[in-house]
Every structure is written in structure tokens, then in C-alpha cells.
Amino acid sequence: MKLLLTYSKRKGGEPIIARIVKETGVLITVERANIDTLAGEVLIDVPDESARMICDLIKSRGAEVRILEQGIVRDENECVDCGACISICPKDVFYMDHEWKVQLRKGRCILCGRCIVACPHRALSQSQ
Amino acid sequence: MEKSIEEINRKIREGNVRVVTADEMPRIIGELGEEGALEEVDVVTTGTFGAMCSSGAFLNFGHADPPIRMERVWLNDVEAYGGIAAVDAYIGVTQQSETRGDEYGGAHVMEDLVSGAGVELHAISRGTDCYPRRSITTELKLEDLNQAVMVNPRNSYQRYNAATNSTDRTLFTYMGTLLPNYGNVSFSGAGSLSPLQNDPKLRTIGSGTPIFLCGARGIVVGEGTQHSPGTGFGTLMVSGDMKQMSRDFLRAATMQHYGVTLYVGLGVAIPLLDLDMVRSTGVRDEDIGVDILDYGVPRRSRPTVKKVTYAELKSGRVELMGEEVKTSSLSSYRFARRVATTLREWIERGKFELSLPTQRLNSTKVAMPMKETEPMPTVKEIMSRMVHAITEDESIKTAARKLLRGDTNHLVVLDHAGRLVGIVTTYDISKSVVQEGRGGLVKDIMTRQVIRTTMDEHLDIAAQKLERYNISALPVVDRDSRVVGMLTAIDLGKLLERRWKR
Ligand code: SF4
Ligand code: SF4
Numbered sequence: 100m101k102l103l104l105t106y107s108k109r110k111g112g113e114p115i116i117a118r119i120v121k122e123t124g125v126l127i128t129v130e131r132a133n134i135d136t137l138a139g140e141v142l143i144d145v146p147d148e149s150a151r152m153i154c155d156l157i158k159s160r161g162a163e164v165r166i167l168e169q170g171i172v173r174d175e176n177e178c179v180d181c182g183a184c185i186s187i188c189p190k191d192v193f194y195m196d197h198e199w200k201v202q203l204r205k206g207r208c209i210l211c212g213r214c215i216v217a218c219p220h221r222a223l224s225q226s227q
Numbered sequence: 228m229e230k231s232i233e234e235i236n237r238k239i240r241e242g243n244v245r246v247v248t249a250d251e252m253p254r255i256i257g258e259l260g261e262e263g264a265l266e267e268v269d270v271v272t273t274g275t276f277g278a279m280c281s282s283g284a285f286l287n288f289g290h291a292d293p294p295i296r297m298e299r300v301w302l303n304d305v306e307a308y309g310g311i312a313a314v315d316a317y318i319g320v321t322q323q324s325e326t327r328g329d330e331y332g333g334a335h336v337m338e339d340l341v342s343g344a345g346v347e348l349h350a351i352s353r354g355t356d357c358y359p360r361r362s363i364t365t366e367l368k369l370e371d372l373n374q375a376v377m378v379n380p381r382n383s384y385q386r387y388n389a390a391t392n393s394t395d396r397t398l399f400t401y402m403g404t405l406l407p408n409y410g411n412v413s414f415s416g417a418g419s420l421s422p423l424q425n426d427p428k429l430r431t432i433g434s435g436t437p438i439f440l441c442g443a444r445g446i447v448v449g450e451g452t453q454h455s456p457g458t459g460f461g462t463l464m465v466s467g468d469m470k471q472m473s474r475d476f477l478r479a480a481t482m483q484h485y486g487v488t489l490y491v492g493l494g495v496a497i498p499l500l501d502l503d504m505v506r507s508t509g510v511r512d513e514d515i516g517v518d519i520l521d522y523g524v525p526r527r528s529r530p531t532v533k534k535v536t537y538a539e540l541k542s543g544r545v546e547l548m549g550e551e552v553k554t555s556s557l558s559s560y561r562f563a564r565r566v567a568t569t570l571r572e573w574i575e576r577g578k579f580e581l582s583l584p585t586q587r588l589n590s591t592k593v594a595m596p597m598k599e600t601e602p603m604p605t606v607k608e609i610m611s612r613m614v615h616a617i618t619e620d621e622s623i624k625t626a627a628r629k630l631l632r633g634d635t636n637h638l639v640v641l642d643h644a645g646r647l648v649g650i651v652t653t654y655d656i657s658k659s660v661v662q663e664g665r666g667g668l669v670k671d672i673m674t675r676q677v678i679r680t681t682m683d684e685h686l687d688i689a690a691q692k693l694e695r696y697n698i699s700a701l702p703v704v705d706r707d708s709r710v711v712g713m714l715t716a717i718d719l720g721k722l723l724e725r726r727w728k729r
Contacts, residue, residue, distance in 0.1 A: 179276070179478055179490060179559045183403045185543070186411035186555035195543065199561035217404040219278065219480035219488070219557065221330075 100150040101130070101170070101209070104141045106162035116143065119156050125149045130209040142167070142209050169226040170208030171215070177222035184214040184223065228265055229501045235269045236580045246270040246496075246574045248567040249420050249508055256509045264505050270574055270581065271508040273422040274439070274494035274566030277415050277558025278480060280401070281381035281452065282489045283319040284337060284469055287373040288348060290314055291365075296358035297350035301325070302336045309350065313358060317378075320479075320489035332487030334479035337377075340369040341441075341472045375469035377440065381451040383493050385423035385461040386515060389414035389540060389554070391532055391547065394523035396695075399484035403557050405522055409532070409547045412519055412554040417563035418512040418537030422495035423461045425508045431497050432463070433584025439494035439570045440465055442473030444579065447495075449586070455594035465493065476566060490559070494566040496574055498581050512538035519547070525688050527596060606689050607682040609722055610703045610712035616641050619648060619670035626669050627656050637700045639710045640673050646708040649673035679704050680714055690719050 106115065120127050131142040145153050150166065157164040171192065180201045185193045190207040193214070215223050238244040247255065249271050256264045286307070288297075291314075300309040300316040304324045307316035320334035339346055345366045354361045369375055391412045392398045392405035399405075403413045418424070426432050436447040445467025454462045476492030499505055515537045520529040532547060539545050540554045573579035615633040617626050619640050626638055630653055640649035651673045659672045680689045680701045689701060693716050703712040 177478075180561040181277075181490075181557055181559040182555040183413070183557050184555070186413065186553035187404050187406060199559075199564065213404070216483045219403065219482055219490075220478060221481065 100145055100147045101167040102143050102145060102150065102154065102157075103165045103167055103210070104143060104157055104162055105138065105164075107138045115157060115160050115162055116141065118160075119153060123149070123152070123156070125153060127153070131211060167210060170205040170210060171203070171223050172226040173203060174222045174224070177220045178218075179220055179222075181219065184218055187213050187217045189213070228262065230265070230269065230499060232498055232500070232581055232583050235498050236582075238269055239574055239577055239580050242575075242577055244269050244574060246272060246571045248564065248571055249273045249425050249497075249510075250564070250567075252505075252508045253419075253511045256505065261502050261505045261509075264509075265499055265502055268499055268505075270571075271425060271497045271499060272494055272567045272570040272574070273417075273420055273425050273497065274492065274563045274568075274570065275383060275417040275421050275558065276476065276492040276562035276566055277417070277490060278401070278482070278488040279379060279382045279491040279493075280321050280488045282377065282379040282491055283317055283333060284375055284377045285311075285315060285317050286375050288314045288316075288367065289371075289373050291360060291363050293360045294358045295350060295360035295363050296352050296355055297363070298352045300348070300350045302333075302346050302348055303331065303339070304347075304349075305331070305333050305336050307333070321487050323487055329481050329486050332479070332481075334487050334489035337469070337489065338474060338477060338479040340372075340375065341469060341477055342474050343368060369470055376466060377443075377445070377469050377472070378448070378464070378466045379451075379491065380464050381453055381462045382465050382491055383422050383451070383463045383495075384416065385421065385427065385456065386418075386459055386517060386537075387415040389517050389519040389535070390522045391519050391552070392523045393521045393532070398522055399482070400522050401482055401485050401488070402522065403482060409550070409552055412540070412545055412547070412552055413557055414517060414537075414540045414554060415557045416537070417558065417560055418515055418541065419510045420560070420563050420567060422493065422497075423456075423463070424510050424515060425497050426495075426504070427456065427459075427461070427507060427590070428503075429456065429461065429584075429588045429590040430504065431500070431583060432495055433586055433588045435582065435585035436495060437579065437582060438465060438467075439476075439492070439496075439566055439573070440467035440472070441469075441477040441492050442475060442569075443467040443469070443471035445493075447584070450588045453594045454589070454592065456589065457591045457593040460594070461588075461590070463493075476562070490562075492562060492566045494570040496570055496579065496581055498583075512536060512541060519545070525685075525691075604686045604722075605682065606680050606684045606686060606701075606703055606712075606714050609686070609718045610682070610714045611718065612712045614639060614702075614710050614713055616710065617651070617669055618642070619668065619673065621669050622667050623656060623659055623669060623672060624667075626651055630656065637702075637713065637715075638669075639677075639702045639713075640669055641710065645710075647677055647679065647702055647704055647710050649675050650677045650702065677702060681705070682711065686719065686722065689714055690723060693719065 128144040296313040300307045307318040322333040324331040390402035434449045448464040451462030451464045478490040518531040699716040701714045
């Protein structure tokens with residue numbers, strides 16, 4: 100399950116993720132991180148069964164966390180199955196099936212946003 | 228054996244015509260041989276569905292009361308060309324909205340009309356004795372127009388080049404998003420399903436050929452603009468009644484940081500008159516060569532990075548520079564097939580008959596590049612030959628003195644052979660004063676990755692560099708990286724300002 104973590108450095112800026120990994124022993128994959136001088140946004144992937152606990156731990160350390168259930172969503176009414184999204188996605192979320200229809204593996208999405216602007220038909224968006 | 232068009236049309240009327248889509252032909256020929264295929268198949272349908280920027284429609288609005296001679300016309304804030312008669316206009320698909328930028332344009336107006344939505348017409352006029360009215364605003368639907376005739380000057384390209392990007396930044400082009408360092412390959416076109424690929428000699432496709440256009444029955448007007456069959460890039464000018472069209476085959480789109488375009492579904496039914504037509508419709512994706520061009524090079528002739536085929540592109544991966552690179556299409560093969568199968572059904576149900584061109588198109592000509600009569604404005608023209616230079620082992624203080632003395636903001640840093648190795652600006656010097664602790668030499672504060680230009684670079688390309696990297700001057704270098712001048716944003720600004728005024 101993917102969690103989006105946001106925190107401000109003023110609240111310590113401690114290595115939250117590293118601490119949690121150490122304490123719980125849960126494997127956390129950092130999929131994407133945007134960190135500047137004041138705030139950070141980190142997208143992590145955790146095993147589904149530990150998601151609740153990890154969320155609580157993150158919150159108790161003063162960061163905000165949101166579960167990204169969906170990843171990218173596609174508007175079927177706009178999509179024309181061109182495939183422009185396929186080659187620009189860093190996580191191979193999109194692929195062409197045997198009927199030349201573009202399919203999604205949403206679980207892989209790290210919400211980098213690249214495909215949203217690359218889709219000529221404005222068929223992709225970030226659900227929330 | 229030969230077949231006449233009359234014979235094929237009689238079969239269509241009698242309901243026993245045999246129609247297949249072009250992608251089935253290679254297999255049929257493989258099974259039955261060419262003679263067998265000619266006997267078995269009467270018509271091959273083709274289709275393509277992709278971005279076709281050279282599209283638009285003539286609209287007739289009827290007369291208002293009191294009447295107006297519309298001079299400038301907007302539809303949902305998108306300007307249409309009004310320089311034709313009083314109540315006609317041509318809406319081009321790439322024209323952008325004056326209020327919504329590239330998120331809405333002529334293509335969207337057309338999609339809205341075809342979907343049955345109302346569109347606001349606004350027009351102005353000077354007023355004349357016979358047409359006194361000076362402005363009008365009204366909401367119209369497609370059914371309220373007398374005519375809405377799609378006329379696309381250049382559609383249905385025989386094939387396209389594919390695109391990749393050698394530079395270190397993402398490019399946004401009409402070929403879609405191109406990732407840096409050959410990060411992906413983007414291509415377009417339906418390959419062996421494309422109309423002109425199935426009749427490259429243009430025997431059955433020409434003026435007057437009936438076609439499928441965005442769900443309507445349309446017609447080929449003649450050769451498309453830029454028609455260049457001699458180089459494998461034939462095009463068609465086509466027309467059709469928008470009132471018969473469907474959103475299933477007509478979609479507005481926006482290429483990021485490029486602009487608005489229209490996805491057009493177009494199909495041609497090709498009669499199998501003889502063995503020659505059997506052979507040309509037997510074309511396979513493996514037979515169609517495509518050049519992958521480097522869009523990182525901002526010139527008309529972009530270098531070919533690799534020659535591949537449609538089959539390779541469609542496989543999703545090609546090898547470039549020793550690495551596997553993902554490919555993806557901008558046009559939709561699924562929709563292209565839908566065009567071809569819909570056209571097949573029309574013919575099978577007797578709704579669509581074929582006819583040979585009333586006029587053949589030229590099948591060998593080559594499109595010319597633009598003739599330019601003014602010399603190309605290059606960096607040489609406006610660069611300053613006065614160069615203020617320093618070496619990397621001199622002190623920051625010396626640099627500051629040189630900047631002051633030279634009344635400039637940029638010092639180029641040269642090595643012992645006089646080659647460019649860095650640049651220091653007044654900003655770098657001020658910063659070094661504030662951030663103490665860094666060394667006291669030019670090499671400690673200079674920028675080493677210097678964005679540069681050359682004497683014969685086009686000024687617009689140099690201007691784009693200044694803008695993109697948000698810098699105010701470019702050293703001009705020769706082949707050996709020796710600095711021969713400086714081009715500053717101020718000089719360039721003055722020149723560009725003059726040009727826009729014309
Ligand atoms: S780029 Fe957009 S329209 Fe094309 S397949 Fe992807 S989601 Fe669909
Ligand atoms: S947001 Fe990024 S990772 Fe997710 S589907 Fe789009 S391109 Fe792929």
C-alpha cells in the first residue's frame with residue numbers, strides 16, 4: 100500500500116522513516132521524495148498488513164500521512180488508447196493489451212504526475 | 228484476372244461483396260496466394276486515427292436581422308477566420324482560446340459541436356450600408372448552422388518519422404513528451420493499416436474517392452498540402468459533413484507546451500482491381516521503414532538516430548545507443564482498426580459504394596522546403612566582440628575589478644590555451660562575499676557548465692537558451708571553444724522587439 104507522507108522541517112526534521120524501519124522491522128520502500136529546505140513529501144510503499152500501524156507511528160511523530168488508494172485514474176470517456184502514456188511512465192504502469200487497449204497496473208503508480216501532462220486527451224488525473 | 232469497379236459495386240448492392248481490413252491481407256495472401264486473394268477479396272478497408280493539426284471546418288451561420296458582415300469571428304473565444312463573405316468562417320483546429328489558452332481551441336469547438344453542445348458565436352464588424360450591424364453574440368448548435376463542412380488541408384500522412392531526444396532535458400513537442408537522454412521514442416501512424424500505405428502508387432485514392440471521415444461519409448478533395456509521395460510522405464486533402472460526424476472518431480487534444488490539435492479518424496476502402504492492388508494491400512508493418520529522428524536538434528533536417536520499422540516500434544521497445552528504450556504511439560491503433568472495421572460494415576451492408584478517382588494524384592512529387600529571401604539572422608550579427616576574460620587561478624578580487632572596469636556582468640574564464648572553461652557573474656561575486664568560507668579564487672566560484680552559442684546559430688535558438696536557463700548572456704565560441712564574442716539578453720531583446728513590431 101502506498102502512503103504519502105508530508106512533514107515540515109521545523110518539527111525537527113528527524114529521519115522519521117529510518118526510525119520507523121528500525122523500530123518495527125517493517126520493510127518500507129521509498130518510491131519518490133521531494134524534500135526542500137522547509138518541507139518534505141515522501142511517497143512510501145509498505146506491506147498492506149502493516150499500513151495502519153505505520154500510519155499511526157508517522158502521525159505520532161508530527162508528520163501527516165495519507166493513504167493513496169487509487170493512484171492515477173483514467174477517464175474512459177476521454178481515453179483513445181493511443182499509448183502516449185506508456186513510454187513516459189517511470190514505473191511501467193501502462194501497457195498495451197492484445198486488443199490494442201491501454202491497461203493500467205495502478206498499484207505501481209508513484210504519482211509522479213508525468214503522465215497527467217503527457218496525455219493529449221487529458222484523460223488522466225490524480226484521484227483523491 | 229481483373230475486376231472492374233462496377234463489378235465490385237454490383238456485389239455491394241447485391242450484398243455478397245467480400246471485404247477485409249488491411250491488417251488481414253498479409254495472412255490471406257499467405258494462405259491463398261496473390262491470385263487466390265484477388266479472387267476471394269473485393270475490397271480492403273484501411274483506417275487511421277491520430278493527431279492531424281491541419282484540419283478545420285467552414286461554417287455558415289445564416290443571416291441575422293439586421294444583418295452583419297462578420298469581419299472577426301470567435302467561437303467560444305477561439306478566433307475563426309472571417310475573411311470570407313459575410314456569414315462564413317473557417318475554424319482551424321490549432322487556434323487557441325483567448326481566455327483558456329491551449330486547454331481549449333478550435334479542435335474543442337469542433338468536438339463540442341459534433342457532440343451536440345451549444346457554442347457561443349461572437350462577431351464584430353465595421354458596419355456597411357447593406358450590413359449595418361456591428362456586433363452579434365448568440366449561442367448556436369450544429370443543427371442551427373446551414374453548413375458545417377470539415378475541410379482538412381493535410382491529413383492521412385502515408386507515414387511519419389518517430390522522435391527521440393538526445394538532450395538532457397525533457398522536450399514537449401508535437402510528437403508528445405520526449406524524455407531526456409534518449410529516454411523514450413514516440414511514433415505516430417497506423418503502419419500497414421494506413422490508407423496511403425496500401426496504395427502508394429495512388430491508383431485508387433485520388434480526387435473524388437469516397438472515404439470515411441470522423442464517422443461521416445467524406446471525400447478526397449485532392450493532394451494534401453506538403454504532399455510528398457516521392458519521399459514516402461504522401462498526404463490527402465479531405466472533406467466531409469460535420470453534421471454526420473461522431474465524437475467516436477473526432478477528438479480534441481492538447482500536446483503539452485505545444486498546443487491544440489484534433490484526432491481525426493479517416494479510412495479509405497480500396498478496391499482490389501488486379502494483382503498489383505493485391506500486392507500493395509499486402510503491405511506489412513515489417514515492410515514500412517521509419518526514421519527515428521533526434522528532436523534535440525532544432526533544425527529542419529534533424530539527424531536520424533536509427534532506422535526501424537513499424538513492427539519494431541509497435542513491439543514497445545527498440546534498441547538505441549546500446550540500450551532498450553520504450554516506444555509508444557501518439558495515434559491510436561485501436562481506433563484506427565475501429566475505423567477500418569466500421570467502413571467494412573458499411574460496405575457489407577450496402578451503405579457505401581466505391582468509385583475510382585475523377586482525377587489521379589501525382590505519385591512522385593517531392594515537397595519543397597521554404598524559400599527564404601532574407602538572410603537568416605544569426606548570433607554573429609548582434610554579438611559583441613568585446614570579451615572580458617579571466618583565468619581560473621586569479622583571485623575573486625581581480626575578477627571584481629575586471630567586472631567594474633569593463634562595465635559588464637559577465638567574465639568568461641579561459642584556460643591557458645584560451646579555451647572556455649567557466650563563467651563568473653557579478654552575482655557569483657556578491658554571493659561569495661556573503662558566503663564566506665569558500666576559497667578566494669575564480670575557480671572556486673565559477674560556473675563550469677557554460678551554456679554557449681556559436682556565430683552561425685539562429686538568433687531564435689540563442690534566445691531560447693537564454694530564456695530556458697534563465698541567464699542573461701551567452702559566450703560565443705568557435706570550433707575550438709575559444710571565445711569570440713558575447714551575446715547578451717539586452718542586445719537580443721532590442722532586436723526581437725523590433726521584429727515583433729513588424
Ligand atoms: S495517453 Fe491518455 S488517451 Fe492515450 S492511452 Fe494514455 S490515458 Fe489514454
Ligand atoms: S503518475 Fe507517474 S508513476 Fe503514476 S502512472 Fe503516471 S507516470 Fe506512471
